Amino acid sequence: MVTGAASGWVKVIGLGPGDEACVTPDARAxxxxxxxxxxxxxxxxxxALRSGQTAHATDNRVERDRAAHALDMAASGKRVAxxxxxxxxxxxxxxxxxxxxxxxxxxxxxxxxxxxxxxTAMTAVAARVGAPLGHDFCAISLxxxxxxxxxxxxxxxLAAEGDFVMSFYNPIAKARPWQLGxxxxxxRALLPSETPVVFATAVSRADERVEVVSLKDAAPEMxxxxxxxxxxxxxxxxxxxxxGTRFVYTPRKVAAQDLEEAS
Amino acid sequence: MVTGAASGWVKVIGLGPGDEACVTPDARAxxxxxxxxxxxxxxxxxxALRSGQTAHATDNRVERDRAAHALDMAASGKRVAxxxxxxxxxxxxxxxxxxxxxxxxxxxxxxxxxxxxxxTAMTAVAARVGAPLGHDFCAISLxxxxxxxxxxxxxxxLAAEGDFVMSFYNPIAKARPWQLGxxxxxxRALLPSETPVVFATAVSRADERVEVVSLKDAAPEMxxxxxxxxxxxxxxxxxxxxxGTRFVYTPRKVAAQDLEEAS
Numbered sequence: 218m219v220t221g222a223a224s225g226w227v228k229v230i231g232l233g234p235g236d237e238a239c240v241t242p243d244a245r246a247x248x249x250x251x252x253x254x255x256x257x258x259x260x261x262x263x264x265a266l267r268s269g270q271t272a273h274a275t276d277n278r279v280e281r282d283r284a285a286h287a288l289d290m291a292a293s294g295k296r297v298a299x300x301x302x303x304x305x306x307x308x309x310x311x312x313x314x315x316x317x318x319x320x321x322x323x324x325x326x327x328x329x330x331x332x333x334x335x336x337t338a339m340t341a342v343a344a345r346v347g348a349p350l351g352h353d354f355c356a357i358s359l360x361x362x363x364x365x366x367x368x369x370x371x372x373x374x375l376a377a378e379g380d381f382v383m384s385f386y387n388p389i390a391k392a393r394p395w396q397l398g399x400x401x402x403x404x405r406a407l408l409p410s411e412t413p414v415v416f417a418t419a420v421s422r423a424d425e426r427v428e429v430v431s432l433k434d435a436a437p438e439m440x441x442x443x444x445x446x447x448x449x450x451x452x453x454x455x456x457x458x459x460x461g462t463r464f465v466y467t468p469r470k471v472a473a474q475d476l477e478e479a480s
Numbered sequence: 481m482v483t484g485a486a487s488g489w490v491k492v493i494g495l496g497p498g499d500e501a502c503v504t505p506d507a508r509a510x511x512x513x514x515x516x517x518x519x520x521x522x523x524x525x526x527x528a529l530r531s532g533q534t535a536h537a538t539d540n541r542v543e544r545d546r547a548a549h550a551l552d553m554a555a556s557g558k559r560v561a562x563x564x565x566x567x568x569x570x571x572x573x574x575x576x577x578x579x580x581x582x583x584x585x586x587x588x589x590x591x592x593x594x595x596x597x598x599x600t601a602m603t604a605v606a607a608r609v610g611a612p613l614g615h616d617f618c619a620i621s622l623x624x625x626x627x628x629x630x631x632x633x634x635x636x637x638l639a640a641e642g643d644f645v646m647s648f649y650n651p652i653a654k655a656r657p658w659q660l661g662x663x664x665x666x667x668r669a670l671l672p673s674e675t676p677v678v679f680a681t682a683v684s685r686a687d688e689r690v691e692v693v694s695l696k697d698a699a700p701e702m703x704x705x706x707x708x709x710x711x712x713x714x715x716x717x718x719x720x721x722x723x724g725t726r727f728v729y730t731p732r733k734v735a736a737q738d739l740e741e742a743s
Contacts, residue, residue, distance in 0.1 A: 229611075231603075238509065241599065243501035304613075306606040308732075312614025315729035319719050326722040332607035336504065336597055340494075343569040344595035348492075350567075351575025352627075353635055355618035355644060364615075364734040368643075372616055375642040379635045381618060456582050459589040466578035469571075471627040 224327035225252070225291040229314050230298050231305040231335020232263055236421035239336045247333050251298035255287045256310070260300045280310065284317040291328040304337035308358045308386045338445040339384040342417040345427055347464035349415065349453055352471070354382035359389070359396050366396065373400055377407040382453060382467055385446040389437055397437040397446070404448060408432055413449040413465055416440055429455060429465055487590035488515070488554040492577050493561050494568040494598020495526055499684035502599045510596050514561035518550045519573070523563045543573065547580040554591040567600035571621045571649045601708040602647040605680040608690055610727035612678065612716055615734070617645035622652070622659050629659070636663055640670040645716060645730055648709040652700055660700040660709070667711060671695055676712040676728055679703055692718060692728055 228247045233239035248254070254264050258274040266272055275283050287297045301309035311332045318325055343350040355376050361369060376383050388397045404412070410433035418426045418441060428439055432448065440446055453467045491510045496502035511517070517527050521537040529535055538546050550560045564572035574595045581588055606613045618639050624632060639646050651660045667675075673696035681689045681704060691702055695711065703709055716730045 233504070236506065238506035239504050239597075241496070241502050241504055243499065246501065304603045304607075306603055306611045306613050308614070311607070311611035312729050312732050315611050315614075315719070315727055316731050318727075319717070319729075322719070322721055330727070332611060334502075334599055334603045334607040336599065337603055340567045340569055340597045340600055344567075344574070344597040348569045348574035348578050348595060350569050350619075351571070351578075353618070353620045355616070355639075356613075357616045363732045365736050368734060372642045372644065375638045376618075379638040380631075381635065454582070456578070456585070458585055464578055464581075464593070466575050466582075468579050469575050469626045471631060473628045 224329070225293070225295045225297065226329040226331070227287050227291045227297045227299060227314060228331050228333055229305040229311045230300050230333045231303055231309070231337070232260060232300055233336040234303060234338055234341040234421045235263075235419060239341065239421055241333075241335065244333050244335055248298050248300075250296055252296045253290055254298050254300060255283055255290075256300035260302050264298075264300060280313040281317055284310065284314045287314065288318060288325045288328055292325055301335070304335045305332055306334060307337045307356065338386065338417075338420065339447070341420045342384075342415060342427075342445050342447060345417060345420055346415055346429060348466040349382055349413075349447055349449060350467065351469055352382065352450065352452065352467040353379075354384065356384045356386060358386045359400065360387040360393065361396060369396070370399070370403060373403055374407060377404060380450045380452070382450050383448045385448070387442070388440045388444055388446045390442045394437075397440055401432070401435050401437070405432055408448070409451060412451070413453050413455050415447040415465060416444055417447070418444040420445070429463065487592070488556070488558045488560065489592035489594065490550050490554045490560045490562060490577060491594050491596055492568040492574045493563050493596045494566055494572070494600070495523060495563055496599040497566060497601055497604040497684040498526070498682060502604065502684055504596075504598065507596045507598055511561050511563075513559055515559045516553055517561050517563060518546055519563035523565050527561075527563060543576040544580055547573065547577045550577065551581060551588045551591055555588055564598070565601075567598045568595055569597060570600045570619065601649065601680075601683065602710070604683045605647075605678060605690075605708050605710060608680060608683055609678055609692060611729040612645055612676075612710055612712060613730065614732055615645065615713060615715065615730040616642075617647065619647045619649060621649045622663060623650040623656065624659060632659075633662070633666060636666055637670060640667060643713045643715070645713045646711045648711070650705070651703045651707055651709045653705050657700075660703060664695070664698050664700070668695055671711070672714060675714070676716050676718045678710040678728060679707055680710070681707040683708070692726060
């Protein structure tokens with residue numbers, strides 16, 4: 218790629234679930250090389266600025282402005298790190314940056330744009346409780362800010378029919394208080410009442426909180442906006458060890474008779 | 481947890497897609513603390529042994545024996561790292577370890593078992609091509625060694641109906657040569673012929689190979705056993721920049737009319 222002398226870059230970086238020990242060396246190197254750090258306030262705060270770096274912390278709801286700002290700074294020669302929690306490509310800033318870039322390809326023609334992956338919440342949560350993602354699974358954002366609520370419910374129902382383990386990102390927010398409850402109601406009509414549900418909040422941080430309950434007892438109040446909610450498949454098991462601790466896992470094997478029982 | 485004095489631990493560790501810069505400090509610390517490294521040969525080879533560490537490289541098909549061996553060594557006081565590529569919890573060793581553990585809880589009652597997450601192939605591949613996982617998605621292993629082929633086809637069809645982006649792990653192998661072709665045939669009946677398909681092999685390694693084609697041109701020969709195959713949703717876009725490079729992304733927004741057109 219031939220770039221103008223003045224042109225910089227944008228790297229959209231996933232910082233992982235929160236613990237510094239989960240930030241990859243790849244992400245760390247990209248952060249170190251940046252002149253400017255751009256992102257939602259709490260994520261920018263996670264980056265220890267080195268001398269000469271400028272932080273641009275912005276509000277939660279201005280993703281598109283933030284992306285355009287990052288691309289503009291890069292076009293003027295800056296090396297811009299756009300930071301997200303988890304993996305930048307999973308319900309985070311990477312899609313927004315490409316969306317905005319597509320709308321004016323010529324304006325940012327000389328800017329290098331890359332994504333640096335990170336540990337997404339789903340796999341960090343799975344590791345905490347055992348191995349619930351040991352078999353086929355899906356990830357659904359429950360935010361209906363940018364997609365119709367009916368589509369979300371349709372996907373939840375199809376995932377239940379297919380017996381996928383489901384991870385719900387953005388399960389609840391002040392502006393979206395009832396959606397998670399409606400999802401649980403729908404799932405209770407489709408899945409066994411003992412299906413395991415994991416509520417994992419702030420995984421890998423000091424205030425980490427993980428609860429495992431049965432679908433019949435799952436309640437929206439168990440989640441806040443930092444929670445990932447995971448619903449098992451018909452095969453997901455909760456096992457108690459002799460010392461009383463529990464683990465959750467989904468066996469790799471599905472027998473033909475399980476399939477018949479499920480359908 | 482009260483543990484016997486002689487008891488060690490098992491940590492099931494995800495090494496990420498291949499590049500050392502994608503191994504988290506968390507995983508690195510667990511590897512450093514291990515007395516024994518256990519896993520499929522090519523994954524064990526990725527770990528630079530320090531003095532005093534013993535490697536136990538085993539064949540691809542002996543996951544259960546490997547897990548029991550790791551648990552037994554830990555019960556005798558060893559600190560055992562079981563290594564997987566990608567994330568240990570995603571179609572890898574973590575589920576096997578818990579499966580084997582469950583079958584004899586008392587035998588390994590004193591062994592601490594933990595999973596250390598890693599970058600799973602799906603997010604590493606997404607980062608390479610853009611942001612195809614910017615919207616709801618699923619992951620399906622195409623291996624029918626442990627589940628009925630009909631269940632795999634059913635899940636593929638439901639995922640297409642729900643317009644999930646799909647990542648196929650274990651797409652092809654010598655013993656499973658025709659399955660991926662059958663999946664493409666099925667998908668061609670369900671999705672637009674221009675739906676983007678990504679074939680990504682050995683991502684982050686020296687021999688990395690990434691191809692983006694349309695569903696109508698997708699062929700099983702484009703994959704080998706190290707390939708992750710990703711199929712876009714009806715909204716996934718392939719965009720060519722002024723310099724001729726392309727990116728693939730799935731917009732965050734789905735309009736109500738897209739939903740109607742899809743159904």
